[in-house]
Amino acid sequence: MQQTFGFAGKILRVNLTTGDIWTEPTEKYAEKFLGGRGIGDWILYDEVKPWVTPFDPQNRLIFDTGPLVGTLAPCSTRLSIEAKSPMTGGVGAANAGGHFSPELKFAGYDHIVIQGRSRKPVTLWINDEQVELLDASHIWGKTTWDTDDQIKGDIGDDTIQVVCIGPAGENWVRSAAIIANRARAAARCSLAAVMGAKNLKAVTVKGTGSLRVAEPKPFMAAVDHAWEKILKSPVAEGLIGFGTYFMTPIANSLGFLPVRNFQNAYMDPRKVEKLAPEVFRDEYETGRIAGFCCPLACSHFYEVRHGPFAGLKCEGFEGNDAWNWMARFDIDYPPAMIKLHGLCNELGLDEDNASLVIGWAFEAYQRGILSTKDTDGLKLEWGDYRVVAELLQKLAYREGLGDLLAEGVKRASEIVGKGSERFAIHVKGQDSVEPMRALKAYSLGCCVSPRGGTHTRGAPMVEMMPDITDEFAQKTWGAPAPTGPFSYENKVEPVVYVERLHAIFDSVNICNLASMWGSLDLLNPDDIANLYSAATGKHMTGNEMMMIGERIHNIEKAFNTLHAGFSRKDDYPPRRFMEEPIASGPAKGERLTKDKWDKMLDRYYELHGWDKETGWQTRKCLEELELGDIADDLERVGRLPR
Amino acid sequence: MFKVSNEKCTGCRACEVACSYHHDEGIFNPRAASLQVCRSEKEGKFFIILYSDMPEEKREGRFPCDLCEDEPQPLCIKHCRPNAITVDGIEQR
Numbered sequence: 001m002q003q004t005f006g007f008a009g010k011i012l013r014v015n016l017t018t019g020d021i022w023t024e025p026t027e028k029y030a031e032k033f034l035g036g037r038g039i040g041d042w043i044l045y046d047e048v049k050p051w052v053t054p055f056d057p058q059n060r061l062i063f064d065t066g067p068l069v070g071t072l073a074p075c076s077t078r079l080s081i082e083a084k085s086p087m088t089g090g091v092g093a094a095n096a097g098g099h100f101s102p103e104l105k106f107a108g109y110d111h112i113v114i115q116g117r118s119r120k121p122v123t124l125w126i127n128d129e130q131v132e133l134l135d136a137s138h139i140w141g142k143t144t145w146d147t148d149d150q151i152k153g154d155i156g157d158d159t160i161q162v163v164c165i166g167p168a169g170e171n172w173v174r175s176a177a178i179i180a181n182r183a184r185a186a187a188r189c190s191l192a193a194v195m196g197a198k199n200l201k202a203v204t205v206k207g208t209g210s211l212r213v214a215e216p217k218p219f220m221a222a223v224d225h226a227w228e229k230i231l232k233s234p235v236a237e238g239l240i241g242f243g244t245y246f247m248t249p250i251a252n253s254l255g256f257l258p259v260r261n262f263q264n265a266y267m268d269p270r271k272v273e274k275l276a277p278e279v280f281r282d283e284y285e286t287g288r289i290a291g292f293c294c295p296l297a298c299s300h301f302y303e304v305r306h307g308p309f310a311g312l313k314c315e316g317f318e319g320n321d322a323w324n325w326m327a328r329f330d331i332d333y334p335p336a337m338i339k340l341h342g343l344c345n346e347l348g349l350d351e352d353n354a355s356l357v358i359g360w361a362f363e364a365y366q367r368g369i370l371s372t373k374d375t376d377g378l379k380l381e382w383g384d385y386r387v388v389a390e391l392l393q394k395l396a397y398r399e400g401l402g403d404l405l406a407e408g409v410k411r412a413s414e415i416v417g418k419g420s421e422r423f424a425i426h427v428k429g430q431d432s433v434e435p436m437r438a439l440k441a442y443s444l445g446c447c448v449s450p451r452g453g454t455h456t457r458g459a460p461m462v463e464m465m466p467d468i469t470d471e472f473a474q475k476t477w478g479a480p481a482p483t484g485p486f487s488y489e490n491k492v493e494p495v496v497y498v499e500r501l502h503a504i505f506d507s508v509n510i511c512n513l514a515s516m517w518g519s520l521d522l523l524n525p526d527d528i529a530n531l532y533s534a535a536t537g538k539h540m541t542g543n544e545m546m547m548i549g550e551r552i553h554n555i556e557k558a559f560n561t562l563h564a565g566f567s568r569k570d571d572y573p574p575r576r577f578m579e580e581p582i583a584s585g586p587a588k589g590e591r592l593t594k595d596k597w598d599k600m601l602d603r604y605y606e607l608h609g610w611d612k613e614t615g616w617q618t619r620k621c622l623e624e625l626e627l628g629d630i631a632d633d634l635e636r637v638g639r640l641p642r
Numbered sequence: 643m644f645k646v647s648n649e650k651c652t653g654c655r656a657c658e659v660a661c662s663y664h665h666d667e668g669i670f671n672p673r674a675a676s677l678q679v680c681r682s683e684k685e686g687k688f689f690i691i692l693y694s695d696m697p698e699e700k701r702e703g704r705f706p707c708d709l710c711e712d713e714p715q716p717l718c719i720k721h722c723r724p725n726a727i728t729v730d731g732i733e734q735r
Binding site for chain 1: 652663669
């Protein structure tokens with residue numbers, strides 16, 4: 001076989017219906033789609049037809065490493081996963097850190113593409129070249145933590161890597177997550193439910209092989225430069241000290257918290273103080289945990305020694321947990337934060353989406369739309385973390401009210417009705433945890449994301465960076481610097497830039513937290529291009545990479561147009577964010593207004609070369625991206641504007 | 643002599659990856675490294691095994707440590723940001 005550089009060289013293919021297992025070379029996809037999410041998106045587009053439903057055996061479940069994973073490039077740790085989304089019927093994508101992705105590469109595979117449905121529960125066991133499906137009847141029903149223990153015990157090796165689903169994925173819960181390393185969640189879009197529908201409990205891998213880079217000395221020079229850049233950045237200090245949770249007090253100061261299901265966006269700072277990052281560091285943290293080759297180690301390990309959760313030990317959380325438990329439920333008891341986070345990982349839930357839909361139920365209860373007759377006798381009162389924990393359990397097992405909540409907030413609110421749709425926060429049917437309204441570019445990025453409401457596509461952080469110069473902004477994304485966090489001026493260009501940036505980071509599978517997304521002094525497209533070029537021997541500039549990023553984004557967009565029929569009307573914010581201004585705090589009065597949103601959307605479509613009236617792609621833009629076949633597909637169904 | 647502080651280790655395994663590169667330029671393979679990071683994700687604890695301290699038959703085919711003789715400092719130390727690995731007389735850059 002031809003020597004490959006950077007890549008492992010093979011894609012592992014598994015048909016769970018027939019039990020067939022085979023490989024194909026990665027090469028045929030790599031030049032056009034880069035790697036990781038780029039290749040995964042293309043395989044999804046190419047092989048899943050619009051009439052296939054998310055739980056259909058014909059849906060694909062695709063696990064991606066990337067060309068830099070497993071090398072000494074910093075934060076070269078991420079696992080991307082794609083499938084048709086059970087939430088939206090459009091593109092589904094999620095991403096996790098941990099150590100599974102490099103292990104898969106050391107076993108010799110860049111991707112795993114799973115199709116079909118097994119008759120009985122199985123695990124996929126990859127031991128380098130030897131790949132087999134193993135009976136998982138004795139593991140089905142177990143939590144992700146017990147599954148991890150059981151599989152490592154069965155194989156007799158605790159250095160192997162496991163990704164698995166818990167009860168939530170088994171029960172096709174639409175807020176389920178695939179969990180790696182007990183705590184690293186590939187969360188959004190409920191790809192775990194797709195895995196459950198395939199009767200695939202886990203993928204286990206042991207890799208003992210080598211990865212080779214094409215140009216060792218230039219590669220190590222690029223590695224040194226990247227490491228140094230990350231460690232010099234002031235953001236590194238925050239991440240090393242507190243993880244992404246360091247953002248919590250800043251979030252409150254920007255009207256950036258989903259208080260009581262977004263009824264406000266600002267909390268009494270004294271409450272926030274009770275759950276300050278320092279509280280967790282000083283009273284609960286026992287150590288830090290890093291993903292593969294990550295110098296930041298932004299994850300922290302917690303132990304609870306007193307109170308109702310005494311004895312609990314688990315890997316800690318992200319900034320999102322300030323949204324999910326502190327703000328959404330008005331919880332002010334630190335161990336409850338650790339417990340609810342840990343419980344979601346154990347049950348295999350996407351904690352953002354699980355929290356979102358339960359938060360909606362709390363508001364419905366507050367407004368008398370739901371009563372104790374609907375909630376199995378539970379009183380859904382703000383601040384009561386015990387009820388939240390109880391509902392997480394019901395959600396994962398689809399018991400009682402949990403069966404309704406397991407459908408996600410859009411479907412649940414349509415079933416319940418009575419005006420509850422007004423405070424069901426979703427974009428394109430994907431539950432959205434992001435506090436919009438105050439920050440306009442961020443809000444736009446969340447709403448135009450192809451995978452539905454999410455901040456890890458085009459939502460930039462630039463509105464939180466007051467020091468950006470016009471010169472830098474012009475040079476980087478071709479517009480002056482944004483004028484303040486709450487304005488609409490110069491906000492669209494960074495969204496398109498960050499869409500492309502995320503697409504390339506997700507496709508070489510370096511963590512987005514190491515990218516200039518969070519701090520402009522972190523890794524930029526040129527840094528990734530230098531690493532990629534030396535690793536693979538295929539030389540590329542940062543601008544060429546960003547062009548591939550645009551291509552990847554366009555594949556996802558086209559998948560949505562074909563499969564879900566999304567158009568301009570699906571790129572608007574949830575109603576609450578347009579109708580109800582923020583009630584208090586520094587962003588008091590902020591909301592998203594239709595006329596200004598329309599202007600942002602026009603500009604957004606213009607920058608992509610898409611049609612303003614429909615929001616759809618044009619033949620010209622697709623052909624420029626060498627995606628003429630996609631233009632033909634769209635034209636055939638009448639979704640290619642002339 | 644190498645000194646290891648398991649309490650400082652964050653389990654990132656960059657030391658293993660860097661070590662394997664030193665022994666075979668252009669190649670990354672942590673399982674060939676002269677040291678190994680064992681991760682206990684249940685306890686949030688890590689410990690580092692130094693194969694250089696072991697007789698050859700216990701090294702499991704791993705490269706023997708030569709303290710990265712051609713480098714200004716051993717690559718495992720250079721890439722250990724939490725300073726969990728040190729060697730007498732060699733400071734982290």
